[in-house]
Amino acid sequence: MTKHPTPAATIFIAALLLFALHAQKPAFCAETPASAPPGALSSLDEDDLDQAGQIVYDPLEGFNRAVFGFNDFVLEKVARPVHGAYVFATPDFLRSGLSNFFHNLNFPVRFASNLLQGRPLAAGVEMSRFILNTTAGLGGFFNVAQHHESFVPVEDEDMGQTLGVWGMGEGFYIVWPFAGPKTLRDSLGWAADRALTPTTYIQPWELGLGLSGMEVFNDLDKVLDLYDTLKQGAVEPYSAVRDAYTQYRRVRISK
Numbered sequence: 001m002t003k004h005p006t007p008a009a010t011i012f013i014a015a016l017l018l019f020a021l022h023a024q025k026p027a028f029c030a031e032t033p034a035s036a037p038p039g040a041l042s043s044l045d046e047d048d049l050d051q052a053g054q055i056v057y058d059p060l061e062g063f064n065r066a067v068f069g070f071n072d073f074v075l076e077k078v079a080r081p082v083h084g085a086y087v088f089a090t091p092d093f094l095r096s097g098l099s100n101f102f103h104n105l106n107f108p109v110r111f112a113s114n115l116l117q118g119r120p121l122a123a124g125v126e127m128s129r130f131i132l133n134t135t136a137g138l139g140g141f142f143n144v145a146q147h148h149e150s151f152v153p154v155e156d157e158d159m160g161q162t163l164g165v166w167g168m169g170e171g172f173y174i175v176w177p178f179a180g181p182k183t184l185r186d187s188l189g190w191a192a193d194r195a196l197t198p199t200t201y202i203q204p205w206e207l208g209l210g211l212s213g214m215e216v217f218n219d220l221d222k223v224l225d226l227y228d229t230l231k232q233g234a235v236e237p238y239s240a241v242r243d244a245y246t247q248y249r250r251v252r253i254s255k
Helices: 007-022 046-055 061-089 092-105 107-116 120-135 159-165 184-196 205-218 220-231 237-254
Strands: 173-176 180-183
Touching: 061 173, 061 205, 061 220, 061 237, 092 120, 092 205, 107 120, 107 159, 107 184, 159 184, 159 237, 173 184, 180 184, 180 237, 205 220, 220 237
Parallel strands: none
Antiparallel strands: 173 180
16 A cells, blocks of 8 residues: 655645745755865865855754754763673674665665666666675675675765755755754655665564664664764864764765
């Protein structure tokens, strides 16, 4: 049976769009700098972050700071110790296998995003890797495609990047409970990603939600390492995370 958005979800998305369109600064403008430097989040220097901090549109800063504080508490006081125990009790090969499995399972997001961005070769690589890892890699638990030169992995693409490539501006910055920092554009893209993610349709829904939570929890050490890097030496952690996230997404879209 086809699932349709609930009235509440429709109203919420419409409210976000209206807020962006009528805010003081135009939200749907192409403000992504064409000369943004390539590389990952860890490669951003202080000049990059200073520039990002000058132009990040954050009209919901009071709300965002409150949610940031809540997320920080959950990460530091709940998630970090529980995940530490999980890492201690779980063999590395099992955690690595689960990470491979979920990455393989989310193939539809990357495949569709590459196609919609006009990247057929990258989409073909994603398809080849998915077929090989699903069959020879026992459902993706083993990343056997990494040993084949013809299946060199491409950078992961998502629908937020796709919207950016199509010319949609990032809109305002927002911090979601548990989900963390996003822009309006990335929030809409995240909703589209979820629509393409197989676990969204697993029934009962509690099982699908549990699998999604397991995916995040299994790879939480990567999030915590990055979070620690951003917080170290930051006079104001909220601004550091906001600026680094926004600049990183602009780099990914402009590459």
